[in-house]
Structures are given as C-alpha cells and as structure tokens.
Amino acid sequence: MPLPYSEIVMEHFRNPRNVGRIENPDGKAVEGSPACGDMVAVYLAVDPDSQRITDVKFESYGCASNIATGSIITELAKGKTLEEAKSITWKQASEALGGLPPIKTHCSVLAVDGLRAAIQNYRERHGLVKERVPTTVEVVRKRLKHVMNPMTGLDLVRTKIVRDIEVSGGKVRVAIDLPADHQFAANIREEILEKIEHLWDVDEVVIEFTE
Amino acid sequence: MFGEFVYLDNAAATRLDERVLGAMTPYFLETYAVATSQFGYSPGIEAKDALEEARSTIARALSAKPEEFIFTSGSTESSNMALKGVAMALGARSGDRRPSGKGKHIIISKIEDFPVLYSARALEKQGFRVTYLDVDEYGRVNLDQLRQAITPETILVSIQTANQEIGTLQDVAAIGAICREQGVLFHTDATHSFPRVLLDVREVPVDLVTVTAHLIHGPKGIGGLYVRKGTPLVKWMDGGFQEFNLRAGEENIPGAIGFATAVKLVTPEETARLQDMRDRLIERLLQIPHSRLNGHPTLRLPHNANVSFRFVEGESILLHLDMRGFAVSTGSACFSRSLEASHVILGIGGNHERAHGSVRFTFGRFNKPEDVDAVADAISEVIAALREISPLGKE
Numbered sequence: 001m002p003l004p005y006s007e008i009v010m011e012h013f014r015n016p017r018n019v020g021r022i023e024n025p026d027g028k029a030v031e032g033s034p035a036c037g038d039m040v041a042v043y044l045a046v047d048p049d050s051q052r053i054t055d056v057k058f059e060s061y062g063c064a065s066n067i068a069t070g071s072i073i074t075e076l077a078k079g080k081t082l083e084e085a086k087s088i089t090w091k092q093a094s095e096a097l098g099g100l101p102p103i104k105t106h107c108s109v110l111a112v113d114g115l116r117a118a119i120q121n122y123r124e125r126h127g128l129v130k131e132r133v134p135t136t137v138e139v140v141r142k143r144l145k146h147v148m149n150p151m152t153g154l155d156l157v158r159t160k161i162v163r164d165i166e167v168s169g170g171k172v173r174v175a176i177d178l179p180a181d182h183q184f185a186a187n188i189r190e191e192i193l194e195k196i197e198h199l200w201d202v203d204e205v206v207i208e209f210t211e
Numbered sequence: 212m213f214g215e216f217v218y219l220d221n222a223a224a225t226r227l228d229e230r231v232l233g234a235m236t237p238y239f240l241e242t243y244a245v246a247t248s249q250f251g252y253s254p255g256i257e258a259k260d261a262l263e264e265a266r267s268t269i270a271r272a273l274s275a276k277p278e279e280f281i282f283t284s285g286s287t288e289s290s291n292m293a294l295k296g297v298a299m300a301l302g303a304r305s306g307d308r309r310p311s312g313k314g315k316h317i318i319i320s321k322i323e324d325f326p327v328l329y330s331a332r333a334l335e336k337q338g339f340r341v342t343y344l345d346v347d348e349y350g351r352v353n354l355d356q357l358r359q360a361i362t363p364e365t366i367l368v369s370i371q372t373a374n375q376e377i378g379t380l381q382d383v384a385a386i387g388a389i390c391r392e393q394g395v396l397f398h399t400d401a402t403h404s405f406p407r408v409l410l411d412v413r414e415v416p417v418d419l420v421t422v423t424a425h426l427i428h429g430p431k432g433i434g435g436l437y438v439r440k441g442t443p444l445v446k447w448m449d450g451g452f453q454e455f456n457l458r459a460g461e462e463n464i465p466g467a468i469g470f471a472t473a474v475k476l477v478t479p480e481e482t483a484r485l486q487d488m489r490d491r492l493i494e495r496l497l498q499i500p501h502s503r504l505n506g507h508p509t510l511r512l513p514h515n516a517n518v519s520f521r522f523v524e525g526e527s528i529l530l531h532l533d534m535r536g537f538a539v540s541t542g543s544a545c546f547s548r549s550l551e552a553s554h555v556i557l558g559i560g561g562n563h564e565r566a567h568g569s570v571r572f573t574f575g576r577f578n579k580p581e582d583v584d585a586v587a588d589a590i591s592e593v594i595a596a597l598r599e600i601s602p603l604g605k606e
Contacts, residue, residue, distance in 0.1 A: 019600045020600075030602065034563065034564040034567070034603060036563070037545050037552065037563065038524070039603070040602070059600055059601060060601065061522060061523065061524055061601045062524050062527070063527055063543075064527055066524075067600065104545075
C-alpha cells in the first residue's frame with residue numbers, strides 16, 4: 001500500500017510510545033492549539049539530583065507527523081539530562097523518523113517545541129533559570145508568539161490582536177483586542193498565563209480584554 | 212487488496228461502470244474519426260451522430276434542448292466558462308457602460324466549490340466586484356440577503372445546487388426566480404447533484420448549469436455546461452467552430468458517450484438505496500459522543516454524510532481508516548494541499564477545530580449495505596483511540 005509517510009513514521013503513528021500524562025509533573029507544556037490543527041502536551045518527571053528525565057509522556061491532537069514526532073521525541077529524551085534533551089533538534093527527530101514531508105514541518109516542530117517548553121517550564125518552576133534574562137516587553141511578545149488565536153490558527157502576535165504589553169516591577173500587563181465575553185477569551189487568558197507567570201522575575205500577570 | 216477496500220469518497224471520484232466502458236470502447240477503436248459535418252466521410256458522420264445522441268441524452272436529463280448543452284473537459288472548465296464567459300460578455304469596462312446598463316458585479320455564496328470561488332476571485336483582480344453571500348448554520352443562502360445584494364450593476368449570480376462537502380441543497384428554484392425577476396443571469400454548479408437531484412430547466416429559471424460525468428461512474432475529463440438559449444457568453448476557447456462555436460477543440464467523443472451512458476444508468480431506485488445507506492450511517496455516527504452533523508438534516512445530497520468529531524484531527528482519522536481499508540475525506544487543514552481548513556465548515560459558522568475534525572462519507576453504486584456498519588464500527592474505534600492520546604476533552 002502506498003503511504004504518504006515513511007515506515008518509521010507510520011509505526012510511531014500506529015503505536016505511539018509514552019502516551020499519556022504524568023500526575024503532578026515536574027515540568028509540563030502545551031504547544032499549538034485546536035485551532036491551528038495541531039497541539040501537543042509534554043509532561044516531565046525529573047530527578048532533581050542528576051537533572052535527568054526519568055519519565056516523559058505526551059498527548060497529541062494532530063496529524064500523523066505530529067503524533068509520530070511526539071512519540072520519537074519522548075523516546076529520544078527519556079534518560080537524558082535536561083541539558084542534553086534541550087538540544088535535541090527537529091532535524092534529529094525527523095532523521096530518527098526516516099524523514100518527514102516538508103509540508104508537515106510545522107506539525108512536527110511543534111512536538112520539539114513542546115519538549116523544550118516543558119524543560120523551560122521545569123527550570124522556571126524550580127528557579128533554575130541561570131541566565132536571569134530580565135523580562136522585557138520583547139520577551140513577553142516572543143512568548144505570545146506561542147499562544148494561538150483560535151479564530152485563525154495563527155499566533156496572537158501575527159494576527160495583531162495584542163494591543164499593548166507593559167512590564168514594570170514584576171508586573172506584566174497584556175491587552176488583547178477581543179471582548180471579554182468572547183468565546184475564546186478564557187482559553188487565551190489561560191494560555192497566556194501558562195507562558196508568562198513562571199518567568200523568574202514576574203510576580204503578577206494582568207490580562208485585559210479590550211474592544 | 213484494493214478489492215477489499217471500502218471506498219466512501221464518491222464525491223471525489225467514482226469507479227467507472229463497466230457498461231460505460233463498454234459503450235465507450237468502440238469510439239476509441241472503431242469510430243475514432245473526428246465529428247465532421249454531414250458532408251464529410253462516413254466514419255466522421257457516424258461519430259457526429261453518436262456525439263449528438265449523447266448530447267440529447269444529457270440535455271434530456273435537464274429537460275433542455277440539445278443545442279443548449281455544451282461538452283467541456285469537466286466541471287472546473289464549465290464553471291470557469293460560465294463565470295468568465297458571462298463576465299467578458301456583459302462586464303462593461305470602466306467608463307464604458309453598455310446599453311444593457313450592466314456592470315461589473317457578481318454574487319456567489321461563500322461556500323462555493325473552488326472553480327466558482329476562484330473564478331470569482333480572478334475576476335475580482337480584473338476589476339469586478341464580488342459579493343460573497345453568507346449562509347446559515349446548514350449552509351443555506353438567505354433569499355432576502357440575495358435580493359438585497361442584487362444591484363443594477365449585477366450581471367451574474369452563481370450559487371451551487373448542492374454543496375461539495377456538507378451536501379446541503381439550495382433552493383435553486385427560488386434563487387432563480389429572484390434572479391429572473393431582477394434581470395440577472397443565474398448559474399448553478401450542479402457537479403455533485405446531477406442527475407441524482409432533479410433539476411428541470413423548464414421549471415427552474417436558471418441560465419447556466421455545470422455538470423460532470425466523473426461523479427456518476429462515468430469517465431474523468433468530460434463535463435458540460437447547460438447554456439439557456441440567448442445567454443450572452445463569450446467564446447471560451449478559440450480555434451475551430453465546435454460546440455456551437457462556444458468552445459473550440461475536437462470533441463471528446465468517447466467521453467461524451469461515456470457521460471451519456473452514465474446519466475442513463477442513474478435511477479431513482481439507486482438513489483433511494485444510497486440515501487438509505489446515508490441515513491443509517493448518519494444515525495450510527497451521531498451515536499459517537501461529541502459528534503455533530505454538518506449540513507442540513509434533510510435538505511442534503513442523497514449520498515453525502517458529513518460529521519465532525521471533537522478532540523481529534525481529520526488527517527489522523529483518515530490514515531487510520533486507510534490502514535483498515537476505508538477511504539473517506541476530511542475538511543482538516545492538515546489534509547488539504549493548501550493547508551487551509553475547510554472554507555465550507557468555517558462558512559457555516561464552525562470554528563477551526565470543527566473543520567479539522569470533520570469527515571465526509573459519500574456513497575456510490577458499488578457500496579454495499581454492509582459497508583455502513585463496517586465503516587461506523589471502524590471509525591468508532593479510531594476516534595476512541597485518538598481521543599485516548601488527545602490532550603483535549605479530558606476534563
């Protein structure tokens with residue numbers, strides 16, 4: 001039977017490894033959204049002494065390449081230190097899968113981003129962010145690029161609904177160009193909080209809906 | 212292996228009926244001459260006679276006169292010809308208003324299939340103004356909105372008979388009546404409904420109708436356009452004087468014979484059989500939790516079922532079904548070549564998630580009653596398995 005994907009991709013799609021959730025994970029992240037067509041959640045259990053990933057699980061809403069990349073990325077990450085796992089690239093994941101169609105890059109990059117974001121989430125939660133880059137408007141904007149606007153499937157920044165960002169004294173204020181009672185307002189609020197509240201120098205996040 | 216395959220994508224292509232192939236074969240191997248005038252050589256006259264008989268058969272299915280039916284290479288060409296042909300004939304250049312007082316405004320619905328949609332967009336780039344009519348939650352055009360959208364500048368309204376994805380039927384008789392009353396031409400894309408859903412051009416005031424052979428077990432590469440007598444249309448392809456001098460190029464005679472044979476083989480009994488399978492499948496699919504029907508519950512194509520499943524994505528469903536031996540289609544962005552979610556599901560007010568989780572099942576002559584339960588069982592398992600691994604719908 002002719003198939004659009006490599007045998008390895010199909011194998012991981014049929015029998016994805018490390019599927020599910022970890023109760024009380026040490027780190028977790030969600031990338032993408034139902035609106036953009038692909039979404040991946042990554043959960044980590046980390047040994048605090050060795051900084052090794054003792055367990056990793058993922059969930060996927062998406063196409064075959066998203067599911068297969070989620071599967072392979074968890075296999076590649078398990079047992080590695082956070083530092084090692086963080087440097088796993090999309091190219092490595094793609095090679096381990098025997099190649100992915102170029103048109104599916106977006107869906108598979110998402111899984112790699114998910115792993116990195118989960119590691120970052122662990123580090124932020126555990127006060128391990130060494131660089132201590134101060135949170136600026138630009139940092140916040142960059143993070144909002146990872147929050148989807150469910151109406152379009154593109155991120156908040158690209159769809160120009162971020163009206164204003166203010167950062168001062170540990171307080172971040174984000175103004176979104178949507179009515180507060182919009183059907184996606186709660187969803188967007190939650191995703192923004194998840195991306196920003198764990199930053200080391202952020203004490204308070206205020207999200208305003210204005211329209 | 213393909214023999215065991217259950218094919219449920221008959222709105223994309225259909226298996227050729229062997230009787231159609233049998234009727235076509237002599238026109239490849241024996242009567243292969245081009246259609247000549249009555250003063251030509253005998254094989255050419257024979258070919259011409261066969262072509263005209265095929266034309267009459269198809270025209271009859273629309274209650275049209277044979278000279279009102281033009282063969283094309285398929286429905287894409289037909290709709291391009293209808294929109295651009297009328298636009299070129301009636302669309303006044305700026306500052307050059309014709310005596311007819313007609314201008315450069317066209318009205319279509321926002322859920323038209325790509326040939327109409329993109330012909331309209333192409334005309335927009337050439338200075339035409341296009342109104343994209345909203346549709347309701349079922350995909351039906353609002354007749355009052357249509358009436359209000361028509362202006363003295365309007366030259367053409369193009370609204371499909373049935374939707375390609377969700378199967379919703381429009382009230383073409385009422386739409387045609389409004390257009391006639393306002394003196395505006397009306398084109399309808401009947402690609403997915405002809406000839407299963409009756410369209411009688413004596414009853415329905417329609418000026419142009421797009422039809423095709425490949426969705427009724429006829430060959431690919433042949434379609435047609437009904438052109439009511441007197442409809443202004445600029446010649447579509449230049450060259451010879453074929454097709455009443457509206458479309459140059461040697462006629463596809465085997466294709467025309469195949470098309471006519473396919474039309475004759477469609478019966479009301481068969482259509483009722485497809486509708487029965489459709490209804491049973493919809494009933495089964497709606498038993499799956501978090502599912503909803505897309506399109507109208509009753510005013511829909513007899514062979515189309517379209518259901519959205521929450522928390523799962525269409526391409527994954529499609530691949531899993533393929534591995535189990537079923538072919539279906541989806542409105543998910545991941546599946547489309549353009550990576551855009553279905554404009555039809557978005558057009559009926561659905562969000563991207565509903566489009567990504569939409570699955571279309573379309574029946575044809577070669578489906579058996581047992582296919583319904585087989586595919587319903589398979590998709591229930593597939594949806595459950597994909598929901599297992601989905602981060603959505605768990606709280």
